[in-house]
Amino acid sequence: MYILGLSCFYHDSSAALLRDGKIVAAAEEERFTRKKHDSSFPLSAINYCLSSQGITINDIAYIGFYEKPFLKFERLLSQYLETFPKGLWSFVSTLPIWFSQKLRLIKIVRKKLKYKGSVLFVPHHLAHAASAFLISPFQKAAILTIDGVGEWSTTTYGIGEENEIKLLKHLAFPHSLGLLYSAITAYLGFRVNNCEYKVMGLSAYGESDKDKNQYYKKLKNTIDIKADGSFCLDMDYFSYCFAQKMPSKKLCQLLGLPIRKASEELTQSHKDIAAALQTITEEVIMKIINHLHKEVACENLVLAGGVALNSVCNGKILKNAPFKNIWIQPNASDGGTSIGAISYIYNSLLGNARNYQMEDAFLGPSFSNEEIKTFLDKEKISYQFLGDSELVEIGAKLIFENKIIGWFQGRMEWGPRALGNRSILANPLNPEMKDILNSRIKHRESFRPFAPAVCEESVSTYFECDSPLPEAARYMLLVYPIKEAWRSDLPAVTHFDGTGRLQAVNKDRNPLFYRLIEEFKALSGFSVILNTSFNTNNEPIVCTPSEAWNCAKRAGLNYLAIGNFLIKLDEK
Amino acid sequence: MKLFIKKLLNNRIVSFFIRGLKKISRGLNFIINTALLLIVYIFGVGLTWLFAKILKKHFLEMQPSKNRQTYWSDAELRGSDVSDYYRQF
Numbered sequence: 217m218y219i220l221g222l223s224c225f226y227h228d229s230s231a232a233l234l235r236d237g238k239i240v241a242a243a244e245e246e247r248f249t250r251k252k253h254d255s256s257f258p259l260s261a262i263n264y265c266l267s268s269q270g271i272t273i274n275d276i277a278y279i280g281f282y283e284k285p286f287l288k289f290e291r292l293l294s295q296y297l298e299t300f301p302k303g304l305w306s307f308v309s310t311l312p313i314w315f316s317q318k319l320r321l322i323k324i325v326r327k328k329l330k331y332k333g334s335v336l337f338v339p340h341h342l343a344h345a346a347s348a349f350l351i352s353p354f355q356k357a358a359i360l361t362i363d364g365v366g367e368w369s370t371t372t373y374g375i376g377e378e379n380e381i382k383l384l385k386h387l388a389f390p391h392s393l394g395l396l397y398s399a400i401t402a403y404l405g406f407r408v409n410n411c412e413y414k415v416m417g418l419s420a421y422g423e424s425d426k427d428k429n430q431y432y433k434k435l436k437n438t439i440d441i442k443a444d445g446s447f448c449l450d451m452d453y454f455s456y457c458f459a460q461k462m463p464s465k466k467l468c469q470l471l472g473l474p475i476r477k478a479s480e481e482l483t484q485s486h487k488d489i490a491a492a493l494q495t496i497t498e499e500v501i502m503k504i505i506n507h508l509h510k511e512v513a514c515e516n517l518v519l520a521g522g523v524a525l526n527s528v529c530n531g532k533i534l535k536n537a538p539f540k541n542i543w544i545q546p547n548a549s550d551g552g553t554s555i556g557a558i559s560y561i562y563n564s565l566l567g568n569a570r571n572y573q574m575e576d577a578f579l580g581p582s583f584s585n586e587e588i589k590t591f592l593d594k595e596k597i598s599y600q601f602l603g604d605s606e607l608v609e610i611g612a613k614l615i616f617e618n619k620i621i622g623w624f625q626g627r628m629e630w631g632p633r634a635l636g637n638r639s640i641l642a643n644p645l646n647p648e649m650k651d652i653l654n655s656r657i658k659h660r661e662s663f664r665p666f667a668p669a670v671c672e673e674s675v676s677t678y679f680e681c682d683s684p685l686p687e688a689a690r691y692m693l694l695v696y697p698i699k700e701a702w703r704s705d706l707p708a709v710t711h712f713d714g715t716g717r718l719q720a721v722n723k724d725r726n727p728l729f730y731r732l733i734e735e736f737k738a739l740s741g742f743s744v745i746l747n748t749s750f751n752t753n754n755e756p757i758v759c760t761p762s763e764a765w766n767c768a769k770r771a772g773l774n775y776l777a778i779g780n781f782l783i784k785l786d787e788k
Numbered sequence: 789m790k791l792f793i794k795k796l797l798n799n800r801i802v803s804f805f806i807r808g809l810k811k812i813s814r815g816l817n818f819i820i821n822t823a824l825l826l827i828v829y830i831f832g833v834g835l836t837w838l839f840a841k842i843l844k845k846h847f848l849e850m851q852p853s854k855n856r857q858t859y860w861s862d863a864e865l866r867g868s869d870v871s872d873y874y875r876q877f
């Protein structure tokens with residue numbers, strides 16, 4: 217039985233395919249259309265999913281959609297009713313899209329896919345919860361979902377057992393940790409639904425002591441947090457109920473600065489605001505998680521929703537809460553709900569026992585050596601064809617010699633992180649590498665850190681991490697402090713506050729990348745390689761060999777390892 | 789006949805004319821939509837808002853309440869009856 221999952225019309229459209237309980241393909245639309253965070257109907261991702269299994273739309277038993285659109289529309293109308301007449305412009309500009317797209321999903325599915333079968337609508341936070349629990353390593357777990365907003369819910373918690381999910385409590389719109397984070401992201405001059413992780417990175421440069429950070433107290437005025445972690449925002453400080461601009465004038469007055477323009481310099485005040493926001497976010501999440509542990513007698517925790525991508529907070533959870541194990545789906549944000557919808561239909565609605573556990577994020581398209589060779593020959597690109605052993609040996613040597621390599625192997629990653637299949641790799645020991653990559657290669661802000669990819673067995677050597685190491689560390693979802701002794705040895709992957717967004721590389725799930733790191737260790741003494749996504753600023757991660765080649769040229773990479781082909785590029 | 793229509797559509801002047809018409813129709817569409825939505829907003833949303841004001845009904849909770857112990861409320865329980873999931877609400 218095949219079930220197709222869809223998430224679209226908000227941000228990060230995606231499609232995922234389940235075959236007899238197992239997720240066999242999943243990808244985000246942006247990777248095919250090359251529009252970052254593409255929210256359109258995911259036709260290309262659907263075509264990829266179907267062709268990866270050699271099936272047609274007629275083989276699909278159910279399509280699962282990631283939300284209930286009419287409920288969402290009801291919430292939207294409530295916003296306009298509550299905030300009349302301030303929402304006039306938003307009403308006039310938003311509603312046409314609802315009538316032409318969002319409320320016509322079934323018609324669009326029938327027309328674009330020629331699909332005649334059943335379409336099921338899974339509530340948004342249930343889809344998040346399913347995407348976290350049903351494919352997790354746990355048979356029983358407490359579930360927490362936190363995002364911007366679904367239909368009405370912004371935060372839910374509950375319990376998952378075997379193939380059942382029960383959501384117990386929720387917080388409703390407009391009180392949302394995700395939207396608070398987005399509002400401050402907008403206030404700091406970054407793009408909403410795109411740059412929240414930049415604010416998280418920026419927070420390391422701000423004052424982390426809440427008694428000394430003047431913005432912490434100010435921001436606390438905007439939110440009432442109860443002992444059980446439930447919270448309520450004072451909506452005088454936010455205008456997202458009726459306008460596109462999220463922070464209100466009152467918020468600007470409170471913080472004493474105007475909304476920063478993207479081109480303006482980041483001052484210490486901006487950094488302190490980011491730190492205050494991060495502190496409040498962590499406070500709320502820790503309170504909720506501790507409350508959840510009291511409500512649900514269980515030692516396992518799964519997280520989903522956009523806020524679950526806050527890896528700085530995630531890395532602190534097991535240290536500050538009584539849960540023993542944690543799991544987070546690599547695509548925890550809305551893109552990942554297509555997987556949640558299909559898992560929920562197969563396991564919970566159709567009553568099938570769970571027979572799949574996600575152990576890696578490699579669910580996207582792959583290209584054989586023959587396909588790559590055809591492309592290279594057609595473009596008259598000269599290359600060396602190497603066996604696996606030679607490739608990792610030479611690759612590691614080049615990285616050790618401070619060359620920057622595009623590493624394109626196997627199936628594309630699911631979710632926002634490049635995990636060694638569509639990656640740019642570099643030497644973490646080089647103190648200048650961070651600046652070189654930020655300014656010359658990726659053309660992005662100088663404060664942004666790079667992630668260390670580490671062989672799973674060596675993680676505890678370098679990091680003050682949880683033990684046993686959670687599987688979520690495979691997906692760069694946990695930030696841990698790097699041990700003091702190694703910080704000066706690994707300057708390119710040590711963030712300003714001494715932490716690193718770890719990627720633990722598993723020998724069985726990503727053998728070639730693992731061997732590359734081992735080879736690098738033989739040369740350098742460190743089983744750590746700098747890993748950043750294979751793209752330039754504001755571009756989706758590459759998907760095909762041709763995109764990899766073009767990006768490598770544009771970014772000025774020194775080498776490109778694509779399948780078993782090694783290509784030397786002209787140096788910038 | 790088909791060939792004639794195809795040739796006609798491929799003609800530069802005709803296709804320029806068609807593109808122009810499409811632009812005008814999009815513009816008109818926008819103006820009509822905006823005008824209709826404006827009317828709906830003022831009379832539909834506005835009047836409902838007015839009645840709600842009189843009846844002191846709120847559609848969203850906009851302010852914290854110091855008296856409340858918690859903001860958690862019961863999540864809507866969803867069963868595993870497939871027919872519930874055909875609905876978009």
Ligand SMILES: [Fe+2]
Nearest residue numbers: 363365521550
């Ligand atoms: Fe969401």
